[in-house]
Amino acid sequence: MARLELKNLNKTFSPKVVPVKDISLTVEDGEFLTLLGPSGCGKSTVLRMIAGLEEPTRGQVVLGGEEITFRRPGDRNMAMVFQSYALYPHMTVAENLASGLKLKNVPRAEIKQRVAEVAQLLGLEELLNRKPGQMSGGQRQRVAVGRALVRQAQVFLLDEPLSNLDALLRERVRADLKQIFATQKAPVVYVTHDQTEAMTLSSKVAVLNNGYVQQLAPPDRIYSHPANLFVAGFVGSPQMNLLTLPCRGRYALLGNFQIPLLDIPTVPPQIVLGIRPENVRVARPEDEYIIQGRVFLVEHLGMHNLVSVRVNGAHSESEPQTVRALLPTDQVWSNEEIKLALPPQNIHWFDVESGDSLVGRQRVQTMS
Structure with a gap:
C-alpha cells in the first residue's frame, strides 16, 4: 500500500x-478521499490525471x-470504476472479473482464487455465469467494483x-461501497x-470549484466549518441561509434586528x-438573537x-430578506407572524468580496 500525492497539478487545454x-x-493508506464539486470544476480531469488517461500540463503525481x-x-x-460500468x-461475470488479470498473465489458479474471493465479498457467487445484459444496474455496478478489487491495486x-x-x-449500493472499501487498505479517490x-x-472531502481546492477536510468539518461562501452554499441540503447584511458599529442589521459581531x-x-435551516428554531424567551x-x-x-420567513423591516417588498427554517410538522404554519432564534454558536460570518470565512464557529462559542 502507498501514499498518493498530487503536487500543483494543472491541466490546460487552451x-x-x-x-x-x-x-x-x-491521500494516505486506507483513506477514502472524495473530490466533490459541480460540473466543470475539474474533479474528473484530476481523476483522469491520476489514472494516466490525461497528462498534466504542470505538476506531479x-x-x-x-x-x-x-x-x-x-x-x-491502479484500478478504476467508471460511471458507465464498462x-x-x-x-x-466471471470472465469480466478475470479479464484484467489475464492481460497481466496472472497464473490461472490465482485468478480463480481471486475471482472466488471477490465474488463472495460482493455476493456475486450466483451471478458468475450471467452476462451483463441479464443483470440489474446494481448488480452490474457490483461487478464493475469487483473487477477493480480483484486486481489488488495500490489505488x-x-x-x-x-x-x-x-x-433507492x-x-x-452506497452502503455496500462503504463496507467494501472499509476492508481495503489502499487509498481510494472517489x-x-x-x-x-x-x-x-x-x-x-476535497471541495473543488473553478479548478482549485476550496476546502480539504473530514466531512463533518466541511459541514460545520465551511471555509468560504462556495463551500457553505454547496454543501448541505436544504442550502444554508446566506444573507448579505449592512453593518453598523459592532452589529449586522437584519431588517429591524441587530446581530452582534462578537469576534471580528x-x-x-x-x-x-x-446559518443552516436546521439550526434555526422557534424562539424561546431565553434566546439571545431573535428575529x-x-x-x-x-x-x-x-x-x-421547510418554512420560509420574510424578515420584518428587511429591505423593500421587492427585495425582502428571507430566512428558511426546518421546523417540526406538529404545527401548521401559514401566512402568520413567527419569531425565530438564531443560536450564536451556529452562525457563520463571511467576507462579501472574497467569500472567505471571517470567524469559526468554535471561536464564537467561546465568546457567547
Whole structure:
C-alpha cells in the first residue's frame, strides 16, 4: 500500500479552457478521499490525471514516494470504476472479473482464487455465469467494483459510479461501497457531485470549484466549518441561509434586528451571515438573537417542514430578506407572524468580496 500525492497539478487545454488550475493534496493508506464539486470544476480531469488517461500540463503525481506523472496507465497498478460500468457485454461475470488479470498473465489458479474471493465479498457467487445484459444496474455496478478489487491495486479510483442508478438503489449500493472499501487498505479517490455520497462515504472531502481546492477536510468539518461562501452554499441540503447584511458599529442589521459581531476584529461595511435551516428554531424567551417575520412558504419534507420567513423591516417588498427554517410538522404554519432564534454558536460570518470565512464557529462559542 502507498501514499498518493498530487503536487500543483494543472491541466490546460487552451488559454480559455483550464479545468484544473493548481491542485495539491495527499491521500494516505486506507483513506477514502472524495473530490466533490459541480460540473466543470475539474474533479474528473484530476481523476483522469491520476489514472494516466490525461497528462498534466504542470505538476506531479507521486505514488509511494515515486513519481508516476507520465507513466502509462497500465503500469500504475491502479484500478478504476467508471460511471458507465464498462463491462464486456459478451463475457460472463466471471470472465469480466478475470479479464484484467489475464492481460497481466496472472497464473490461472490465482485468478480463480481471486475471482472466488471477490465474488463472495460482493455476493456475486450466483451471478458468475450471467452476462451483463441479464443483470440489474446494481448488480452490474457490483461487478464493475469487483473487477477493480480483484486486481489488488495500490489505488482505487471511482468516477461517479452511482450516477446511473435510481435513488433507492443508489442508497443501497452506497452502503455496500462503504463496507467494501472499509476492508481495503489502499487509498481510494472517489469523484461525485452528490454531497450525500461525499458525506457518507468519505474519511476526507476535497471541495473543488473553478479548478482549485476550496476546502480539504473530514466531512463533518466541511459541514460545520465551511471555509468560504462556495463551500457553505454547496454543501448541505436544504442550502444554508446566506444573507448579505449592512453593518453598523459592532452589529449586522437584519431588517429591524441587530446581530452582534462578537469576534471580528475589523467590521466591514457589509457582511454575509450564514446559518443552516436546521439550526434555526422557534424562539424561546431565553434566546439571545431573535428575529421576527411572516411565513410565506411551507415545504413539506416528511419529518420536517421547510418554512420560509420574510424578515420584518428587511429591505423593500421587492427585495425582502428571507430566512428558511426546518421546523417540526406538529404545527401548521401559514401566512402568520413567527419569531425565530438564531443560536450564536451556529452562525457563520463571511467576507462579501472574497467569500472567505471571517470567524469559526468554535471561536464564537467561546465568546457567547
